[in-house]
Amino acid sequence: MYKVNAGCHYFCAFILNVDFDNFLLILMKKYPAKLLLFGEHTVNLGSQALATPLPLFSGHWDFSENKNEWAGRLLEFAGYLNKAPLFINLDINRFKKELSEGLFFNSNIPTGYGAGSSGALVAAIFDRYCMVREGRDLILLKKVFAQMESFFHGTSSGTDPLVCYLNKAVILNKKEIKTTVLPEMQLPFKLFLLDTGIKRQATPYIEYFLEKNKGVYFNKKIKKNYLPAVDSAIDCFINKKWESLFSEFNIISEFQYLYLKKMIPDKFNKIWKEGLESGYFKLKICGAGGGGFVLGMTNDFEKLKSEHDGLCFLKIPGNDVL
Template sequence: MKGPLFYAKILLFGEYGIIKDSKGLAIPYNSYQGALKMSENPSDVAKKSNQNLLKYYKYLSDLKTDLVHFRLDELKRDIDGGMYFDSSIPQGYGVGSSGALVASIYDKYADDKITVLENLTRDKLLNLKHIFSLMESFFHGKSSGLDPLNSYLSLPILINSKDHVEPTGIPSQKQGKGAVFLLDSEITGETEPMVNIFMNKMKNEGFRRMLNEDFAKYTDACIDDFLHGNVKSLFGNVKNLSKVVLSNFKPMIPMAFHQIWQQGIETNAYYLKLCGSGGGGYILGFTEDYEKAKDLLKNYKLELVYRF
C-alpha cells in the first residue's frame, strides 16, 4: 500500500493575521511531500510515525462532530499492520508537515469525502476547512485548517476572512532576477508556544491597533500585488511588512536573525518575513535580485520557491 502524495505548503502572506480574520495567501510547495505507507521491515523513524498514528487514531475516535465520519476500524487495522506516514516535510519548519498528514488521513479514511474533482462551492470549502481544523487541532492545540486544505487541494488558496476562502490562480513564474526563497534557521520552531505569545500580545491595545492597521494593510496590499503581478509595488509593501514584523513580532524571530533581518531592510537587497508561526524553521525571503541576496546570505541555506 502506498497512498497518494500530499505536498508541503507555504503561507506567503497572512501569518497571525488569519487568526484575527484578515487576508492570507497559501501556495503548495512541491519540493516536500508525504504519503501513507506500509512496511514489512520498518525503520526506527517509521516505527515512531506508526506510534504517533496510533495516538492520532485515539484522538479521531474521541472527536465529536457530525461534519465527518471516518472508517476507524480500517484505520486501526492499517496502523496495527505497520502503516506510517513517510514524509520529507521538515517538522517544526512552518511548511505544513501535520497538514499533509491530516490531508492523507482524510483522503483515505473519510466517508463521503469532498473531492478536488467536484465543484468546490464556498460551503464545501468552508466545510473542508472546518473538518481539517478539528483534525489538525491534535497537533497544535488550535488550527485554522488551512494547511491541510492547501495540501489536500494542492491549489493556491486565498483567505479573504475566516468564512470566505477560495482557490485562486497565481501568476506563472518568469525567468527574472527576482525570487521568493526560504532561509533555513536550522532551529525547530513549535507552533503552540508562538501562538500563545501572540494571544498574550493581543491583550495589549497598541498591539491590536498595529495588527488591524499596519499589519493587515500591508499584508492585504502584498496579496493584491502578488496576485496581479505588480512586482514593483509588491516589494515596497513587503519592505513595510518586514519592518512591522521586526518591530512587533521579535519573540517569533530567532535572536540570531534580528541583524540580517535589519540588514535586508537597510540594503534593500532582500526582505524577510515569518513563514508560519516563527520561532525557528524557515524564514521567508523576497528579493528583486536573487544572486545578490544569495551573496549577502552566503552563510545560510536558501531554497528557491518562486521566480519573478
Template sequence: MKKSESLFPAKVLLFGEYGILENSSGLSIPHNFYKGTLKLHYKFNKIHKNEEILSSNYKIKKYYNFLSFLKKKQILKKLNLKQLYQDIQNGLFFHSNIPQGYGLGSSGALVAAIYDKYAKNKLKKCFINENIIILKKIFSQMESFFHIKSSGIDPLICYLNLPLLIRSKTDISIIKIPKKRKGKGAIFLLNSGIPSKTSSVIKIFLEKLKNNKFKKILKEEFIIYNEKCIENFLKEDFKILLKNVKKLSTWVFYHFRPMIPKNIYEIWEEGLLNNIHYLKLCGSGGGGFILGFTPNYNISKKKLKQYTMEVLFRF
C-alpha cells in the same frame, strides 16, 4: 496510483501568517518539492524496525486517540477509525520528506492524507466555495491536535494541491498565481536551521491578542500591509510589492520579535537597513524556514551564503 500511494505536498503561506487566525486575508501555495504519503509496513512486527517507521507510527497512534476523542464528542463523525486503528497495528506510517517544524505544513499533509484515506463519504476535491469551507472546518478540527488552534488552511492546501486566496473564514477561492519569470528579483526560502514548535509561538500570539492596543495595531497596520502585498503580488506589481513587504517585514521585526529565530535578527535588520532583501515569517515562525523577498537574488545569495536557500519564484 493506489489510494495508499496518494501524495500530499507541502505548502508555503506567502502572506497571512497570524492574520488568518484573526479572519483576515492570506495567500497560500502548494510546494511540490516536499511531499508525503501514507504507507503500510507489513514487516512491522519483525525484529529490525526502521526508526522513521516506528516514530511515525507512534505519532499516528497518539493522533488516533485524539480523533477518537473528537468522534466521541460528536465533533468529528465521518472517519473510519476502526480501519485506521487496524492499519496502525499493521505498521501504518507517513513517509515524507517535509521537514517537521519548518513552516511547510508537515502536519497539514498528514491530516490531508488521513482524511483522504479514512473519511467516509468524503468531499471530492471540487472547487465550489461551499465545499471548500466545509473541508476547511473539518481540517481545522483535525489539525488542532498539532497546533492548539488551527485555521484548517494548511491541510486544505495539501489536500487540494492548488493555490488558495483566503479573504475570510467563509470566503476562500482557488486562484491562478503569476507565471514565474527570469528576472533578477526573487521570493525565496531561507533555512534558519532551527526547528519550531508551532504550538509554543501560537501561545505567544494568543497572549498578545489579549492586549487591546496590540490588537488595534494588528488590524490597522499589519493586516493592511498584508492585504496590499497580496494585491501587489496577484497584479504582478513587484516594484510596489517590495515596498509593502518592507513595511510588513519592519512591523514583524518590532512586534513579532519572539517569533523570529535569534540567529536571524541581524540579517533581518541588515536587509531592512540596506534594502538588500526583506524577510518575513513563513507560517508561525519560531524557527524553520523564513521567507525572503529581494530585488536582486544574486546579491542576497552572496550576503546569505552561510544559509541554505531555495528560490520559490522569480520576477
C-alpha cells in the same frame, strides 16, 4: 526511511484485496507541505491570508516490513478519530488494520517548522479513509480538518490540511475561503526560504501576538500599518504588481523587526536589518515565527547567496511560477 520492495507491495495489494495498479496510485500520491505567504497572525484580526502548497517537501503512504517509529502515534491518532465527534465518517477499522500490516506515512516535511507536517498527514488520512467526500464545501472541509488536526496541536484552524489536500493555493479570511492560481513571478524577483534550523512550537508565538495586540499603541499600529500592508501584498501578488509587492514586503518586514522581534531568532537579526537597509532583499516571518523557515523576496538571488554563503537558502520549486 526504509523503502519496501515491489514484492511487498504486491503482497499488500493482495491482502487488502485491491487492484495492484490502483494500489500503487494510492501509495504514489503525494501530499505537499504548505507555505503561508502572507497573513500569519493577522488573519485572526480580519486580514486576508494567502497559503500555497510547497512541493519542496511532501509525504505519501508506504508499507514497511519493519515496525516504524510512527506506528504507535498513528494508532493513538486512530483512537482519537474513533472517539471524536467528527462531521464526517472515516473508516477507522480499515485504518487500524492497514497500520497493523505496515502502513506508514513517509514524509520529509520538517516538523516544528510550520510547513504542514501534521497537515499533510491529516489530508492523507482524510483522502484515504473518508467514506463520503462529495459535495463538501471548503468551509466544511476546513472545519473537518481542524477537528482532526487538533489531536496534534490542541487547536487548529484546519488551513494546513486544506492546502495539502487541495494541492492548490487558497485565499482566506474569517468568513470565506477560495482557491486561486498564483501568477508567474516576473524576473528578477524571486521568493525564497531561509532555513533557520530552529524547531519551534506555534502556540507560544500565537499567544505572544494576541497578548501584544491587547496594548492600545500596538493595536493602533496593527490596524493602521500592518493589516493594510498584508492585504495589499496579497492583492499585489495576485495582480502581478511585483514592484509594489516588494514595497509591501518591506513594510511587513520592518513592522516585524520593530514590534515583533521575539518572533525573529536572535542570530537572524543582523541579516533582517541588512535586508531592510538594502534595496535587493527583504525578509518576513513565515507562519508563527520563532524559527522554522523565514520567507524572503529578492531581485538578485545569486548575490544574496554569495554574500551569505554560511546560511541555508532554499529556492522554492517553481518559484518562477510561484
